[in-house]
Amino acid sequence: MATQGSVERPATHSLTWLWLLALGGLLLAWWTAWRHSRRLKEETERLARQQRVLKSAHSHLQRKSEELQHLSMHDPLTGTLNRQAFGNELRDRIDHLAKYNLPLSLIVFDLDHFKRINDQQGHLVGDMALALVVGLAHEHLVSDDLFGRFGGDEFMIACPGQAVPHALALAETLRKAVAARAPLADPPIPGLTLSLGVAQADPERGYEVDDLFARADAALYVAKQGGRNATVAADDETAAQVVPNSVRRHL
Template sequence: MPPASAASAPAQPAAASTAPAQTVVPEQSMQTPAPPSRSLTWLWLLALGGVLLAWWTAWRRGQHLRDEAERLARQQRVLKSAHSHLQRKSEKLQHLSMHDPLTGALNRQAFGVELRDRIDHLAKYNLPLSLIVFDLDHFKQINDRHGHLVGDKALALVVGVAREHLVSDDVFGRFGGDEFMVACPGQTAAQALTLADTLRQAVAARAPIADPPIPGLTLSLGVAQADPERGYDIDDLFARADAALYVAKQRGRNACVAADDEAPMPVEAAAVRRHL
């Protein structure tokens, strides 16, 4: 039987009871924090998807705007080209409406408008204007003998010579058939008569050496002047120049004649002409 002292002795507390109490940390708390919950992950994914969708929408919209800008630019180029084409066509039609298609000289109507404008301007300052009216001698015989193609070349030759000797202020037109007119603003009848004789001599010298040659091609020319003394009436100016042309024909053609106010206007000339 064990001794009483041993049996009655109280049980010794564990050594751990005398040591300070220590907190036992669960093993799980010392590990890496737990990942976010699944709902938070979905929120991030939705946010990222929204950003990507917004970027895609903006990119597509930008691409659409670029495509639209390019389409509008192409359309603008097409419209600009069409506008330029219509403008050139309009200018061509306007040119054709004012110019003789064979010779390129102003037609009768356009010449009349230009002549009126020049006379109205010069009349304000009491300045002269001279009118030269001329035609081709025996033009019908040239057509009958050599054909209308040669006749057209004769007209072209005369127009070419005229353009070589006219200045920019001069107004050149075809009255009809083989008859032409030159208005010389600021020029006296004497100055215009000198120009007329220069044209006459140049045509007579050029015709025999033309291609093809047009022997016998000459001009008859009449000159009249508008000024404060004689007045600025266009019909009267044309009638006096036309009468002078008729006198040149009566003198044997290939001649230049200035209108003489003292001489009566030939009735035959006035009967076959029409006013501007």
């Protein structure tokens, strides 16, 4: 009996150690897997944070790029297209319309006696006068229209697909709106009116941008010479009156 007991105890002891070794192996495997899982989770969170930072930086750069592009194309005071951007857009529209023999009307206008407003009421009121005119123009323009500032107090509106009668009606609406609203501004801007010249590009007159602008500019000159606060449509007679005695300007 003693001999049998001594044989069973080593066997039981060996089995216990095998279980302990197996359990230790399982614990080691679990701990290793847990460590690996934790490191993987930490790395995933780190990459997610890094991705958020990169996404935020990308959005910031994109906004800055859009802001710079907007500033490069728009007049900082009035928010309208600047001269270069307006000219580029106008050429693109005219090239497209020329393929289908469709018209485009151009309105060139400026503020009457703008220098006097600046001199008598100050440049701040002058800026307010520009803002008033631009705001009223936006009230009457449609999405296809182009609106730009040539420089100083001179602006341009292009109406793609529209003939002179439409542009004349728009110009007259704007002229009357400015004359009516200016005295009611805060502070009032008495005497603020517009002079406007209108010209059309079409198969008969051609689609050359500088010629279109010159004809509209000539009509504006006639409106100014006729007493201001008026709208004039370009024709051969207005061009003949102006071109020989003035320097042709270009977009």
